[in-house]
Amino acid sequence: MSPIKESLTVEAQAILAKKAAKYVGLLSTEEKNKALHKLADMLEAKYPFILRENEKDVFKGREKGYSEAFLDRLSLTKERIFDFANGLREVAELEDPTGKVLSNRTLENGLQVEKVTVPLGVIGMIYEARPNVTVDATGLALKAGNAIILKGGSSAIQSNKAIVKVMHKALLETNIPKEAVQFIESTDRAAAQQLFTMKEHIDVLIPRGGGSLISAVVNQATVPVLETGVGNCHLYIDAEANPDKALSVLVNAKTDRPAVCNAIETVLIHRAWLTEHKEELIQTLEENVIKVHGDEAAIAVIPHAVPAEEEDWANEYLSLDIAMKVVDHVDEAIAHIDRYGTKHSEAIMTENVQTAHRFMKLVDASALYHNASTRFTDGSALGLGAEIGISTQKLHARGPMGLEALTTIKYIMSGNGHIR
Template sequence: MTEINVAEQAKKAQKASKPLSVLSTKEKNEALLIIAEELEQNYAFILEENEKDLALGREKEYDQAYMDRLLLTKERVFEFANGLKELVKLDDPVGEVVTEWTLDNGLHVKNQRVPLGVIGMIYEARPNVTVDATGIALKSGNAIILKGGSSALHSNKAIISIIHQALEKTSISVEAVQFIASTDREATEQLFTLKQYIDVLIPRGGGSLIETVVRKATIPVLETGVGNVHMYVDKHADLEKALAIITNAKTDRPAVCNALETVLIHKEWFAKNKDTLISIFKEFGITVHGDQEVVQAVPGAIEASEKDWAEEYLSLDLAIKLVDDVDEAINHIEQYGTKHSEAIITEDAQVAEQFLNQVDAAAVYHNASTRFTDGSALGYGAEIGISTQKLHARGPMGLPALTTTKLKISGTGQVR
């Protein structure tokens, strides 16, 4: 039964994607505004259903980081509704002429953006993804099939019911947004193989989920990645900047993928500024996992294991390693990084340029927090995920990432 239902949902999504792909920007924008309005008006219902998920999470003793990702508040509901409004302000990529030219034989060629078709979205605890992904898919002319984690089932069902209620008032078919409400793992596995209906799969969540999708899917995958995010504090780093940036990147929202996980510190800078740094760790309740020199210098620090250097903590734990120079920092990132976001703090422009050029990541920063690796913060509008791969899309995936191109060729009777 599971297989039939999921396949049927995918089939409906594909059918709905055809008229959606040719809707005007005005029609799509109107739909997004109506969805946003309905979400705001029904926030209390969403929070009631979210509380059911939170109660189950407390019973199952989910950790604090997981519960934070699961939690919805009025502010967070209005935030993702506002994300839809921000999408309305963005240019519609569909129909954009990327390039055009005329051949010597008179053929006129246009390379134009078109929707991918049907997006399959598999994600874990964050219910906001349900709205973000739906908004980006619809604005870019795509239907979407959503498979959220079982821990957020009540929240997601509530959000989807409101989205469907809103779509009834628009030019977009309700069937363009499908949600797989089953908690059966077979439903997810079935989604991996529906290549005849789904054009691309996007997994968003922990490393094991992404690895499973990449390994098992027979559909092309737009791979998002975990964030083992590093920051290198150079010997020429400004103390005030370094403290502010480290604090923001680690403590603003430690449970998200662009939060800081490892700090690599030049030995000279650490020797000069360790007391101030230690006071910051104490003030914010940061647990340090460090190399031997760090453990000796920082009260309460835990000696780091090999696992710590590769860990995405998603908590107030922080790995710290002392290094001799930028080359050692870059080599460490090359070994343990996940190609998500990496940063350098320095007033030496030459060292900064070396770091920015040599570090292999979707986003690299100089004297700024890695928390900006986010669709909204970088002007993409609500993102559908952060790609750490190199094909098709890299970094926060906004509207253009959910399109492909089509060659439109016009002639006057040319033959070859």
């Protein structure tokens, strides 16, 4: 088995993907599931090879001075590889999203009208330093009957090439043609920009990464875009929040994996709660080495806190830094989120059901939490299997995008020589 040749142009790869998509769309659920299991088995079997290639990327990343948060997203371990292999198996167990009859009715004239789910066709995936996305996106695309064109960032080029090479080898033992998974090896930005305008070959683009990448795709693409968003996520601790629950959620949402998009970046605290529970809060922050960038009220209470600048309220730290603002009412917290939030994930801690209800109704985000951590905004955590991204837009799909987000609908009419 040989990887995709460098001589293939992006357009040539897109044409191959489009042809393969027709074939994948005809496969049975059983055939697709067997292929996903084969991919998972092969990734586990070849994990030493993938790790060796990943080490090359991490080494270059350290040489270039990438942040620890960036290196965390880039780095693979045996456990991480086995995790995303298991993610493929979880996707295989999910219900096939294609071929569902959403409605079936017969018109007065006898014409039968069916509305059914079908694959999107060819998905273009543009992403940065997360090699797991290569596997997650491929698994979801194939299960939903699609082909996929992958364009990863240059920082993970060796890792992604290795993963795709392993997946191609696995697909040779399945009924899915390896041409259904295309990987653009060129690290030239022009290669990505080609994807933006090939409407005749690509049905949808999904960007996943930092704000600049997403903005570039949204603003330049003529191909329809499923927009994913950066995660400037907030936790609002209300006056009636249980302190044990609030501090536990704060720690989890900030420190579990600070480099991911569903980690919180700002804590909004009701003044009355802070007054009553400041000692517990200070101890929690110190124990977990969380650095606070606060407004005047927060600085007056939190030792070693630094003054927050305007940019701190919009910053996606991806580290153990956090912005903190003291508010006097839930509506003040909502107004702050409206101004600085990215419509990703927002949480409220309160024992007051009416306050929680107001927060849920008025905050505009793809995922909202009452007395729970924002870290659950994840396809696997919410029972969707692997995810292809978190959509923060409102058309077609919103929130963690699993299998259903990679399908569309088709109307099928059956008649008996009907004319209009």
